Amino acid sequence: MTVATPSEHHGHDAEHHPDLRVPGLLTFLISESLMFGGFFATYLFFRQTTDVWPPEGTEVELLVPTINTIILVSSSFVIHFGEMAIKKNNVAGMQWWYKVTAVMGAMFLLGQVYEYLTLGYGMTANVFANCFYIMTGFHGLHVFVGLLLILGVLKRSQRPGHYSATKHTGIEMAEIYWHFVDIIWIVLFTLLYVLTQF
Amino acid sequence: MTQTELPRNTPPDKNPQVAVTHTAHPKKWKWYDYFTFNIDHKVIGIQYLVTAFLFYLIGGLMAIAIRAELATPDADILDPNLYNAFMTNHGTIMIFLWIVPSAIGGFGNYLVPLMVGARDMAFPKLNAIAFWLNPPAGLLLLLSFLFGGSQSGWTAYPPLSLVTAPVAQSLWILAIVLVGTSSILGSLNFVITILMMKVPSLKWDQLPLFCWAILATSVLALLSTPVLAAGLVLLLFDLNFGTSFFKPDAGGNVVIYQHLFWFYSHPAVYLMILPIFGIMSEVIPVHARKPIFGYKAIAYSSVAICVVGLFVWVHHMFTSGTPGWMRMFFTISTLIVAVPTGVKIFAWVATLWGGKIRFTSAMLFAIGLLSMFVMGGLSGVTMGTAPFDVHVHDTYYVVGHFHYVLFGGSVFGIYAGIYHWFPKMTGHKLNEFLGRTHFFLTFIGTNLTFLPMHELGLQGMPRRVAMYDPQFTSLNEICTIGAFILGLSVIPFTINILWSWSRGEVAGDNPWRALTLEWTTSSPPLIENWEVLPVATHGPYDYGHSPEAQPTATPEVSA
Ligand code: HEM
Ligand SMILES: [Cu+2]
Numbered sequence: 001m002t003v004a005t006p007s008e009h010h011g012h013d014a015e016h017h018p019d020l021r022v023p024g025l026l027t028f029l030i031s032e033s034l035m036f037g038g039f040f041a042t043y044l045f046f047r048q049t050t051d052v053w054p055p056e057g058t059e060v061e062l063l064v065p066t067i068n069t070i071i072l073v074s075s076s077f078v079i080h081f082g083e084m085a086i087k088k089n090n091v092a093g094m095q096w097w098y099k100v101t102a103v104m105g106a107m108f109l110l111g112q113v114y115e116y117l118t119l120g121y122g123m124t125a126n127v128f129a130n131c132f133y134i135m136t137g138f139h140g141l142h143v144f145v146g147l148l149l150i151l152g153v154l155k156r157s158q159r160p161g162h163y164s165a166t167k168h169t170g171i172e173m174a175e176i177y178w179h180f181v182d183i184i185w186i187v188l189f190t191l192l193y194v195l196t197q198f
Numbered sequence: 199m200t201q202t203e204l205p206r207n208t209p210p211d212k213n214p215q216v217a218v219t220h221t222a223h224p225k226k227w228k229w230y231d232y233f234t235f236n237i238d239h240k241v242i243g244i245q246y247l248v249t250a251f252l253f254y255l256i257g258g259l260m261a262i263a264i265r266a267e268l269a270t271p272d273a274d275i276l277d278p279n280l281y282n283a284f285m286t287n288h289g290t291i292m293i294f295l296w297i298v299p300s301a302i303g304g305f306g307n308y309l310v311p312l313m314v315g316a317r318d319m320a321f322p323k324l325n326a327i328a329f330w331l332n333p334p335a336g337l338l339l340l341l342s343f344l345f346g347g348s349q350s351g352w353t354a355y356p357p358l359s360l361v362t363a364p365v366a367q368s369l370w371i372l373a374i375v376l377v378g379t380s381s382i383l384g385s386l387n388f389v390i391t392i393l394m395m396k397v398p399s400l401k402w403d404q405l406p407l408f409c410w411a412i413l414a415t416s417v418l419a420l421l422s423t424p425v426l427a428a429g430l431v432l433l434l435f436d437l438n439f440g441t442s443f444f445k446p447d448a449g450g451n452v453v454i455y456q457h458l459f460w461f462y463s464h465p466a467v468y469l470m471i472l473p474i475f476g477i478m479s480e481v482i483p484v485h486a487r488k489p490i491f492g493y494k495a496i497a498y499s500s501v502a503i504c505v506v507g508l509f510v511w512v513h514h515m516f517t518s519g520t521p522g523w524m525r526m527f528f529t530i531s532t533l534i535v536a537v538p539t540g541v542k543i544f545a546w547v548a549t550l551w552g553g554k555i556r557f558t559s560a561m562l563f564a565i566g567l568l569s570m571f572v573m574g575g576l577s578g579v580t581m582g583t584a585p586f587d588v589h590v591h592d593t594y595y596v597v598g599h600f601h602y603v604l605f606g607g608s609v610f611g612i613y614a615g616i617y618h619w620f621p622k623m624t625g626h627k628l629n630e631f632l633g634r635t636h637f638f639l640t641f642i643g644t645n646l647t648f649l650p651m652h653e654l655g656l657q658g659m660p661r662r663v664a665m666y667d668p669q670f671t672s673l674n675e676i677c678t679i680g681a682f683i684l685g686l687s688v689i690p691f692t693i694n695i696l697w698s699w700s701r702g703e704v705a706g707d708n709p710w711r712a713l714t715l716e717w718t719t720s721s722p723p724l725i726e727n728w729e730v731l732p733v734a735t736h737g738p739y740d741y742g743h744s745p746e747a748q749p750t751a752t753p754e755v756s757a
Contacts, residue, residue: 018394020320020321020390020394020395021321023390023393023394024320024321024324024386024387024390027386027389027390027420028382028386030420030421031382031385031386031420031421031423031424032424034420034421034422034424034425035424035425035427035428036428037424037425037428038424038425038426038427038428038429038458038461039428041457041458042428042432042443042454042458045451045454046449046451046454049451050449123439123440123441124439124440124441124442126442126448126449127442127443127448127449127450130435130441130442130443131443134431134432134435134441138431
């Protein structure tokens with residue numbers, strides 16, 4: 001199926017078409033964060049109304065998630081170096097930083113899988129476990145999507161001249177998405193891990 | 199879709215205001231382009247409208263089946279389970295596949311780029327994707343009948359939704375997630391298009407009120423829909439994967455679902471009504487030939503409704519064990535929403551006042567809407583107060599109220615919009631005689647169907663039941679007769695659309711002599727809307743003086 005793009009066969013070159021993808025993505029992320037907001041509110045409601053939280057037998061493990069948090073938060077800085085590199089027209093530098101970010105993202109996901117496997121209770125154990133798996137699972141899904149975006153950027157960057165100091169919206173968008181995933185994680189880590197210690 | 203041919207010689211443009219500069223330009227889409235993944239906002243707008251109307255017919259047939267069942271006190275036509283399935287899917291289809299997609303997706307997509315002077319939406323492909331999420335959603339709902347049909351009402355409250363027809367309920371959830379995704383993607387597109395793509399000559403205080411309405415609607419959809427998605431995901435997991443968020447016996451809590459649901463679904467009533475308010479603000483000044491009264495008040499009240507609308511959802515939960523202070527807070531905030539709504543009603547009436555009113559079909563539907571919406575709004579205010587609501591909750595009073603709002607307030611507005619913009623979309627006018635017949639049948643039918651329901655509710659007839667006490671029979675018979683009249687009313691409309699589309703009176707570029715930008719291009723518009731982007735030389739509602747003589751906005755608009 002071909003898609004006719006009217007502007008391809010019609011010269012409006014004189015008209016200025018700003019690139020609207022970044023504001024579009026930001027709008028979308030505001031919307032997305034409200035979905036997490038729904039989950040967070042549900043979690044807080046249960047935390048408020050349940051006597052022992054988390055219930056016995058479903059305590060969370062702290063070591064792996066803390067390491068994971070350090071990895072994810074620092075990857076937000078790493079990916080930013082990539083953007084700084086491309087702003088100096090340094091494609092190879094950008095690629096290197098984005099590869100490092102991808103590896104860190106993959107480590108985070110592996111850490112999460114490891115955590116799931118070693119926790120000893122499943123999603124259905126009790127309401128706390130329900131919330132725990134849904135929230136971390138949904139976040140993990142977002143990390144995975146972010147990882148795909150980064151890999152997509154890396155793939156495209158192999159075409160000569162695809163990205164440059166003046167042309168790097170795709171790179172920027174992957175970075176913004178990655179920061180978003182990071183911010184959500186910080187809230188999530190506070191709610192699910194730090195707050196359960198008190 | 200095949201690439202459209204490029205005709206060598208374009209006929210001279212019909213619109214004298216626009217210089218003809220390009221020739222290599224397909225003039226218009228072929229009929230089959232409307233069945234493809236087309237990314238032109240005008241094609242997508244019509245795709246939305248036609249698809250939504252088909253779903254309206256399906257939902258309407260369900261309503262008629264429901265009313266036929268309720269013509270007698272016993273369940274003798276539909277067995278109660280099927281009744282519930284019809285009732286649930288009727289409500290779901292009418293809201294999620296008719297009003298929301300036609301008012302926002304249909305009119306919004308068709309009109310917003312034209313009104314702000316853009317060639318298309320900001321993200322055309324995303325736009326097409328958003329549309330194509332709708333048909334599968336409808337099919338999932340129809341498919342759910344093979345599994346008994348979801349039976350828990352359009353609110354899908356647990357625990358009911360967890361114990362009846364689990365497969366059908368899961369299909370229902372998937373359908374709603376699809377339309378929700380569609381709505382988020384569409385809204386994002388509207389926000390960016392309106393904020394970033396209007397022609398510079400169009401000042402913010404010259405933005406047509408329809409665009410203000412769509413902007414407010416989109417913000418509302420962006421903020422509330424994902425919360426519903428969160429609630430539905432949890433429900434889906436409860437249904438299929440053994441979690442117990444909403445199972446009280448396993449530590450869950452059903453009230454959380456109600457919060458998540460109404461955080462979306464209260465704003466959803468504004469998602470349905472705000473674009474309609476926008477349509478009203480365009481139709482009334484044009485057909486009354488008067489500048490709209492209180493442009494700024496109408497624009498700001500859309501924004502105010504959007505903000506306040508996000509904080510009143512608990513009024514749907516007055517009877518769900520809500521603590522007293524919450525009832526108090528949400529009663530007050532609910533009543534506050536009546537203020538910006540009242541501002542709009544007042545502004546339209548003031549616009550009509552002393553206008554040179556042309557009683558076109560579009561205007562008839564607009565005036566019909568005004569009267570019905572006042573009625574629905576007033577009964578809404580009565581229920582916004584917790585003490586009265588506790589009394590009529592889950593009775594037919596509620597059904598009467600929301601149909602006055604949804605049918606009288608939304609469907610009338612969609613019809614008004616269709617009669618108003620059909621000439622722009624197709625180049626042909628709709629037939630006025632059929633239009634009037636359609637209007638009178640609809641108006642009589644609506645009142646006959648839904649007015650007696652208030653009385654039924656006050657007398658205590660519960661909603662969502664297939665059987666009732668024989669004392670309610672005569673009023674129910676009136677409702678049923680009204681429903682059949684409503685069913686008939688669709689016939690002249692459908693004939694009118696089909697006939698006028700090909701053979702109707704040729705409309706010309708600006709048959710109503712309206713002043714918003716969409717009327718400056720040909721009818722139907724060129725594929726990229728304009729040869730040369732238009733320049734706004736006057737406000738959208740500056741009637742009473744010749745537009746050509748107005749180099750800029752009048753002081754009263756730009757003050
Ligand atoms: C032919 C016109 C219509 C008739 C005769 C009709 C009739 C009915 C009836 C009898 C019910 C069941 C009420 C109950 O038992 O609670 C109902 C429910 C409903 N209707 Fe309509 N209706 C019509 C049009 C519409 C339209 C245009 C909408 C637009 C949104 C709509 C939205 C709803 C909703 C949301 C429900 C609630 C379903 C639920 O409780 O799950 N209806 N309608
Ligand atoms: Cu409400």
